[in-house]
Amino acid sequence: MKTARLGAALLVLALLAGCASLTSKPAKIEFEDIPIPRGLTFQSDRSTIIESPTVKAARLVYRGRLELQSLAVAWRTTLEANGWRHVSSTSVQEYGITQVYEKAGTSLAVRLWEGWIFTYAELTVGRAVPSAK
Numbered sequence: 709m710k711t712a713r714l715g716a717a718l719l720v721l722a723l724l725a726g727c728a729s730l731t732s733k734p735a736k737i738e739f740e741d742i743p744i745p746r747g748l749t750f751q752s753d754r755s756t757i758i759e760s761p762t763v764k765a766a767r768l769v770y771r772g773r774l775e776l777q778s779l780a781v782a783w784r785t786t787l788e789a790n791g792w793r794h795v796s797s798t799s800v801q802e803y804g805i806t807q808v809y810e811k812a813g814t815s816l817a818v819r820l821w822e823g824w825i826f827t828y829a830e831l832t833v834g835r836a837v838p839s840a841k
Contacts, residue, residue, distance in 0.1 A: 742831065745829075751770060755769045769831075
């Protein structure tokens, strides 16, 4: 009986140690003034970044296991705290929530939707790059 308990305890410890060593991909930060809420991981295979001498644009996709409405509130709160002006929000049950922001020559659209397992966030952003004179 003691051997079974000891074996079970060791198995639990081994599983916990294995889970503790797992790391998720950190959030990709392409635009320093666009904070990414915790719990989201960057999806590089679904994202695109374009840079030219005059423009930087991106479609950045993240996913996590977060409640849709809570994530929408978190985006708005953190973006407004970083100087973004909320322009509009729309919510359509089949397509999710879209929020539009602007800040000093930069436009940002945040689209949030739920999949089968994950909640997704897609950021579409375009920014004029200051010319070097």
